[in-house]
Amino acid sequence: MSLEISIKDKIKRNSSMFVNFVKSAVTASPKVQNNFLDVSAKVAETVLKIVKDADLIVDLNYKGKEFWSQNRCKTACFVDGGVDKTSIISSAPLSIRAGSYVVKPDAISKREYFEESMVFLGDLYDPKNELYDFIDDDFEEDQMLNKKKDGARIIFEAATIVKHILLNKKFDYCFLHGPIEGTVMPFSVPGFPTFTKFAVENMFPFAVNKKTDIAARHFINVYLEALNYIKKGKFPIYGIVETSNSAPYVKNLLYNYKSQGKISDKDYNNFIKIIKKYKITDSHLLEIILSSGQALKPIEIKKQIQGFTVTTGSSWEDKMESFPKVFIGYIKTTDNNSPIRIESLNNSKNLIKDYEYILGTSRLLPNYGFPVGLNVVDKFAKIPNWMSKASRKYYATHLLRQAVKNKDQNTISLAVKILSKKARSWRNRPIGGITK
Amino acid sequence: MLKNPNWKSIGTVLGETFIDCFYFSLKNYKAKKGDIVTTDSKVPSSEGKIIPVTVWGKISTIESSNAFFPTEAAQELTNEDIDIRDTILPTTRDELICKVVILGYTKDEDKSSKLLPLIYPVRPAATVKYPSSEDVEALLISDLNSSHPIYIGSLLAREAVKIRIDADNLVSRHVSIFGMSGSGKTVMVRRIMHEMLCKNYPMLVLDIHGDYLGFIQKQQELYPDNKIKLFYPNLSVSSEDKEIIYTLIDKLGKPLTDPQKDFLNSLLEKVKYESGSLLKYVKLLNQRSREYASEGSTSFKNIRPASMYVVARSLGQVAKKLENMEQTNFRHRKKMSKLKFVELADPATEPEKIISKGQLSILYLKGYETLPASAIVSILLENLFKHRQEVNEEIPPFLTIIEEAHNFIPSRSENKDDLPSVETIRKVITEGRKFGTGIMIISQRPSRLDETIASQCNSQIIFRMVNQRDQKATRDRSETLDVDDSKQLPNLANGQGIISGQVVNFSLPVQIKFDEKLINEDIGNENFIDTVENWDDSEAVKERQKFAQDFSDISDIDNRSAN
Structure with a gap:
């Protein structure tokens, strides 16, 4: 009973849980709203x-x-990627870069340095010999563009880590801002373009024999190659996720218990239904369960799951099984924030030391509770507005020039359509009254 | 052509540039606030050509930031007593962004290095260079285009760059020197006086504290060919200036009622006094009014003897105070027995004794209260100005240096508008440019100065200033003082000032050259603790102490027997 009270109190104090409660109040039925607190408490207790x-x-x-005087000799590398926020329609993301922040506190020279691992402006994806890879349907077109951007960022980040391994860097740790293995299902849609030969050659030189095979340059294949290479890396590599919007840890933990016969199929299924119904995530639950400075040991989780609508029947279905499993754990770094998710492709032999290092770097942001090195590289890799603006201008001019050169009226109209698309924005709506 | 391929590059111009300023990213420790920098650019000429130019600017602000160092991290480092170098936090990512106020451009093809106003913004991403000290100095001299430059110090950010100001504008367009006590105003004035003496330019200094007596002490050694005269005031009155009596009674005596004023008026008409010492005149009026009162004179209609006595008493008070001031001034002069003081000549009849080529005249006003001092200055300047206005000029152009100017030209808000010097100085400063009667006003309280007079000064030299009202007054009255420079005013060190206006063309932070040899040795320093440590009572005090105990004993015994 006392445990339940304590958990209920924690829920009341817990900000993200409260936010979820408010969300439920808006979207869920009155019954769900009434039960939210009690259900959440019981789920957490279980x-x-x-x-x-x-x-x-x-x-x-x-x-x-004490921690920092002991760990000042460690070399840590932090990796993050950035995508230009422009939404000019094109076959290629305009600006993408991935940066690394490498630091060895006690180094006599070159204590810290930043690397801009790769910069590509356009031409990452193969345009399939079309002048403009342009889809008539606006909605579909935007979705595809977003997928291309996401795919490019994920591949760039992976390529950055690969490059560090290839160059035989002597890191004690390498951290990626985000999941160590992203879900590849969104990129399995028909028509998702392949990467150019040039891009693959540059990013993953070990995959050089694949350059003639177009299918081998598809995101899913290239990413799988990259992950397998990363898995063999000689230094510990972790992906750190700030907020978890799903419940992979809890679901997999219960699944394991069900498989071991420690809970019944019925209870398992009901539990899964409940957490879906109340939108309960790993973050919510673990924020209540864990105290500051505590961690959950990792469990092995399969990220690419067969059977989703998109992959069913597609040529990629079998490929999902080839992806490495991911070890997922959590660390609650501060009292005030939800735990951060720690992902790796290998189960570390020095798990506690590794987690303590992550906790130590997170404590340098005592309120936000996230590894400060990732915060640093995040700022570094972020594409600044001036760069986005400049690339947009450059691209617009280039596009129109090409179209005019082409002399084909339809192409010119298309180019004008592309350029003028951005001009229609809520910011440009007419203002009432007298405008000066 | 003022361009040197060896100038070091120190930064890169940032994305947005303007006609009047640009920002650049600075290499660590390669320049300071106040430094002069350049960048190559191109401007369209009036003939439609594009010409290469060098744009010159002054670093007005430098901001340093480390975008990669979160504020939260500082909290943890402090609380846990962690050395940042032990952690993974970045320590080398400071970004230095400088704002450069554009001074103008020079054409690369021209031999002249006169600065022209920029008409086209500089190129973003251009390299910013650090010109050599010689080239900066050459630019400043060339741009000043002065036939009489005078050396006053060095650029604050770069000691090697000597700064000169234009003496022609200095003596004709008026200068104000502001700064708090001990900030370097007097050092600056001495420097200017030294240079002007070397040019034989006549100067009149109204010296309240004796700060400029060092010139007399060092005359033989430093200025053997100049005349340096030290005057003490002679309060005189002429037949036309009898109005001063009303003001003196109002300020120094007992205020009069209307019948008493009528009596004073009649008295002034009756008592003949052509011109001469003011004190003698007041004493004469006092004597006559007593005589009329005691006689019960009936020659003044409707005025009773009692009223005459009141006027007499008031005149007596004025005479007493004037006498006291004269005596105080005399005592101060006596302390400096080595110096030769002479009575101020009559400026109406013998102006050449005060103003002549190569002469420095110092009027030592110590001991005088505001009103008499103001009257002295008013009469003196009025007469000298008249001589400059006349067709047959009897005296050459000259520069008047007014120390503690708020005593002579107070702001209207001080309610001292009736000081006679206000009107006189206002006239001289407004019309002075035509007649070569330049004025230099010096004050530690610019907010207490007459607004019209202060704003007539076309050049300013500003020293450390903490008082916000004074800072605002300084900014309001200067058209050329750089806004960013003015923010620096509270932080300037001794002898560091900002010069702006027509003597320099653009605002420059300067370290003034300190002329140690020009300090008045008799004034001494302000180290009173040392003075007390070395104190020895005077002979008179020792004598008194010899018998003091005896007298004290007598009193004690007397008190005991009484009890």
Whole structure:
């Protein structure tokens, strides 16, 4: 009983849980709204019991001054990617870059440095010999563009880590801002373009024999190659996710218990239904269950799952099985924020030390509780507005020039349509009254 | 052509540029605030050609930031006593962004290095260069285009760059020198006086504290060919200036009622006094009014003897105070027995004794209260100005230096509008340019100065200033003081000032050259603790102490027996 009270109190104090409660109040039925607090408390209590039963909670050690004097000799690399926010329609994302921040506190020279690992302006994807890869349907076109951008960012980030491994860098740790393995299902849609030979050659030279095979240059194949290479890396590589909008840890934990016969199929299925119904995520639950400085040991999770509508029957279905499994754990770095998700392709032998290092770097942001190195590289890799603006201007001029050169009236109209598309924005709506 | 391929590159111009300023990213420690920098650019000429130019500017602000260092991290470092160098936080990503106020451009093809106003913005991404000290100095001299430049110090950011100001504008267009006590105003004035003496330009200094007596002490050594005269005031009155008596009674005596004023008026008409010492005149009026009162004179209609006595008493008070001031001034002069003080000549009849070529005249006003001092200055300047206005000029152009100017030209808000010097100085400063009667006003309280007079000064030299009202007054009255420079005013060190206006063309932060040899040795320093440590009582005090105990004992015994 006392446990339940304590969890209920925690829920009341918990900001993200409260936000979810408010969301439910707007979208869910009155019954769901009424039950939210009680259900959440009971779910948390149950998960806590299972987590304790599986002995997954570990207490991490962090004493600021002592920690940093012991770890000042470690070399850490932080990787993040950035995408230009422009939405000019084109076959290629305009500006993408991935940056690395490498730091060794006690180094006598070159204590820290930044690397802009790769910069591509256009021409990342193969345009299939069309002048403009342009789809008539606006909605579909935007979706595809977003997928291309996401695909480009993910591949760039992976390529950056690959490059560090290829160059035999002596890192003690490498951290990626985001999942170590992204879900590839969105890129399995028909018509998703392949990468250019040039791009693949530059990013993944070990895949050089694949350059003649167009299918081998598809995102899913290239990414799989990259992940397999990263998995073999000689230094620990972790992906750190700030907020978890799903419940992979809890679901997989319960699935394992079900597989071991420790809970019934019925209970498992009901539980899954409940967390879907109340939109309960790993973040919500673990924020209540874990205390600051505590971590959950990783469990092995399959990220690419067969059977989704998009992949069913497609040529990619079998490929999903080839992707490496991911080890997912959580660390609650501060009292005030939800735990961060830690992903890796290998189960580390020095797990506690590694997690303590992540906690230490997160404590340098005592309120936000996220590895400060990733915060630094995030700012570095972010494409600044002036760069976006400049690339947009350059691209617009280039596009129109090409169209005029072509002399074909339809092409010119198309170019004008593309350029003028951006001009229609809510910001440009007519203003009432007298305007000066 | 003022362009040197060896100028070091120190930064890169940022994305947006303007006609009047640009921003650039600076290499660490390669330039300072106030430094002069250049960048290559191109401008369209009036003939429609595109010509290469060098744009010159002054660094007005430098901002440093580390976008990669989160504020939260500072909190953890402090709380846990962690050394940042032990952590993974970046320590080398400081970004330095400088704002450059554009001074103008020089044409690369021209031999002249006169600065022209920029008509086209500089190129973004252009390299910013650090010109050599010689080239900066050459530019400043060339741009000043002065036939009489005078050296006053060096550029604050670069000691090697000597700064000169235009003496022609200095003596004709009026200058104001503001700054708090001890900030360097007097050092600056001495520097200017030194240079002007070397040019034999006549100067009249109204010296309240004796700050400029060093010139007399060092005359033989430093200025053997100049005349340096030290005057003490002679309060005189002429037949036309009898109005001063009303003001003196109002300010120094007892205010009069209307019948008493009528009596004073009649008295002034009756008592003949052509011109001469003001004190003697007041004493004469006092004597006559007493006589009339005691006689019960009936020659003044409707005025009773009692009213005459009141006027007499008031005149007596005025005479007493004037006498006291004269005596105080005399005592101060006596302390400096080595110096030769002479009574101020009559400016109406003998102006050449005060103003002549190569002469420095110092009027030592110490001891005088505001009103008499103002009257002295008013009469003096009025007469000298008249001589400059006349067709047959009897005196050459000259520069008047007014120390503690707020005493002579107070703001209207001070309610001292009736000081006679206000009107006189206002006239001289307004019309002075035509007649060669330049004025230099010096004050530590610019907010207390007459607004019209202060704004007539076309050049300003500003030193450290903390008082916000004074800072605002300085900014309001200067058309050329750079806004960013003015923000620096509270942080300037001794002898550091900002010069702006027609003597320099553009605002420049300057370290003034300190002329140690021109300090008045008799004034001494302000180290009173040392003075007390070395204190020895005077002979008179020792004598008094010899008998003091005896007298004290007598009093004690007397008190005991009484009890």
